[in-house]
Amino acid sequence: MQNFDVEEIKSVIEGLLFVSGDEGLDLKTIADIVDLPVEQARELIHQMQLDFRQSRRGVQIIEIANTFQFATLPDHAKYYEKLASSPSHSTLSQAALETLAIIAYKQPITRAEIEDIRGVKCEKAINTLMSKKLIQDAGRSETTGRPILYRTTTEFIEYFGLKNIGDLPPAPSIEDSDGVEEEVDLLFQKWNEQKA
């Protein structure tokens, strides 16, 4: 950086920490991106930590395992609890519902497989479902990269008032999606006949 504008660099670092999320960023990466020597970058981040406290920011910069990242303030926990149980948080979006349905019927399944079916990214939906405890990690797939597998939780059965797996309507298969609706109808019909 030719013109060393401290405030500008701090601003860039803030954005960097913001987008890097839970993974955080190590000092070397930050220093490289803002084109400063590592020591200078460290000094700036320390300054920022002070700034954040002084100006009563709602987040803090923490250092975990040699990476820097944003974190919430412990004092605000009660508000996050409120958020976690707020109505907006307890209604599922269509995206989340579709993702949940796919996981329910095709578990255990990786994110990439879900995205293949839905045709769009679903990181967001998975996070939502995880935080609502409707799905959970189910180990890792044996395929390249060993991606995380997802499955539904016990809470999932409870929430849907299921007694066991038999309560989940039979899964339509992907191969003949043409007839899916009819097949589901047919199965329900059969089911009802049997019960009658």
Added chain:
Amino acid sequence: MQNFDVEEIKSVIEGLLFVSGDEGLDLKTIADIVDLPVEQARELIHQMQLDFRQSRRGVQIIEIANTFQFATLPDHAKYYEKLASSPSHSTLSQAALETLAIIAYKQPITRAEIEDIRGVKCEKAINTLMSKKLIQDAGRSETTGRPILYRTTTEFIEYFGLKNIGDLPPAPSIEDSDGVEEEVDLLFQKWNEQKA
């Protein structure tokens, strides 16, 4: 809130927006959590938007699809491109954009009607837009053959960073054309009715 500590509430709101990420938070939820009337919460968020700019923060508060969320600054894009993914990274083809523009302003609309306006087939563009979830089926037209009607989705609003559907750029009026102007007025009227 008994003791109305503005700075503390701003700090809480910052934390709330931080944890909500790209899901964003609607005004009502924010107001409920910090226990303030909606209008007061809105006023605080506007103040925060100003504060952020003045103190050269590396993030901004934006309003997208009726929610507030944090986002980085456009000027810093070059620093983050390698690190983060933006929802609009893949750019749409001209054909897809034209088709989308027509659907956005004339929804619900059938494929034949879109093709009439564009003067070319747009099955491919519609498929692309459907798979990107920027448009969706909106039932069927009452006309012969009962063709499928299309409309834009919430993802459409998010993709283009609109506050809501009413935040679409105004339809350009064509010079000296009374007829067109009238039509534009009519469109706006329609939009407003839809919003209401």
Added chain:
Amino acid sequence: MAYEVRLDSFEGPLDLLLHLIDKAEVDIYDIPVTIITEQYMQYLYVMQEFQIEIASEFLVMAATLLEIKSKMLLPRKEEVVFQPTFEMEEEYIDPRQELVERLLEYKRFKKLAEELRDRETKRSKIFTRPAENLSTFMVQVEENPVANVTLYDLVEAFNKALNKEDKPETKITRIHRDEISVKERIKEIKELLSITGNVRFSQLFSGSPSKAEVVTSFMAILEMMRKFQIRCLQSTLFEDIIITANKGDEQDAEF
């Protein structure tokens, strides 16, 4: 020709016409049809020369242009004066009018598409992050997050996810014939149980069973459970169900 470079970059005949009008710097409300038609035909000719496939829409527009051109050549006003009165009152309609309206309409959406492109670019310059996992903040007593979602919604959502591809409208109704009845299935399961004592649900099938087969088997098991002929165990959801025979009840079987 200047437009050679953009040979096949037009979105359609309307796009091409707008380009030609723009290039000729003429009034869109008063298109010199003869000139524009000539340029349009020339463009098609060049496309042909370069062996670019010409979409039928371009040809339809060529026909339209030629038609308008010939109509424009017909004498009007002067003649109208000598026409009988009732015909005189008929309003003269410019042969170009319909085309001009289409062009204006298309131009409007082309501008809007540009606006959207602009927004897309702006949007691509700002970044956000995924929402935090708030599960650590979940209070023990939880609200049912899917209280307003029924099982039907779930099936619907799954279907929707699967069926996003445009499907052909033709519907083939399939008639499913019961290959095996629930009764027969119960008999088979009992035979299996008499050998092994217990069996996994998945072991009841070989290869890839049809859905009807799975359901039939499942109903057989439910029926057997109802009659206390078997017990079923499942450690967690979607884990394989283990079916165990209930000793002493075999004799009561009425199947």
